[in-house]
Amino acid sequence: MVWSVADERFQKNLETARAYYEQHWSLCAPRTAAALDRPLGQWLSNRRRPGALDGHPEWEAALRKIDEHWDPAWPADWQRHYAALRELVREGFGGDVGRHEGHGARGVLAIAELGDDVVGAVLVPGAWRRAGP
Numbered sequence: 001m002v003w004s005v006a007d008e009r010f011q012k013n014l015e016t017a018r019a020y021y022e023q024h025w026s027l028c029a030p031r032t033a034a035a036l037d038r039p040l041g042q043w044l045s046n047r048r049r050p051g052a053l054d055g056h057p058e059w060e061a062a063l064r065k066i067d068e069h070w071d072p073a074w075p076a077d078w079q080r081h082y083a084a085l086r087e088l089v090r091e092g093f094g095g096d097v098g099r100h101e102g103h104g105a106r107g108v109l110a111i112a113e114l115g116d117d118v119v120g121a122v123l124v125p126g127a128w129r130r131a132g133p
Contacts, residue, residue: 026083
């Protein structure tokens with residue numbers, strides 16, 4: 001049996017990442033983010049650095065399984081707002097709106113810049129009409 005300290009550390013951080021995703025719908029966590037009383041944001045930021053996952057395709061696959069946009073080509077801040085808005089849409093703009101405070105307007109502007117391909121993958125038909133005044 002081969003045992004790797006790096007693999008064990010990764011699995012522990014992956015557990016933390018799952019918990020964070022359940023609360024925030026995105027792994028584009030700020031560097032100061034934590035979950036399960038463990039730091040997470042800096043660890044995720046380090047994994048996004050070019051070459052950080054070279055030789056560990058299974059690590060990247062595990063992160064992508066939690067959040068397909070864990071390492072987006074666009075800014076991580078944008079992705080956080082997008083994820084919050086996506087959940088608002090899925091909830092029919094109901095649920096705990098206070099939990100989403102501050103994300104909605106920025107998410108709408110960011111999504112408008114992204115284009116129909118991604119918007120269509122997230123929004124339900126007619127959601128923009130329902131979201132209006």
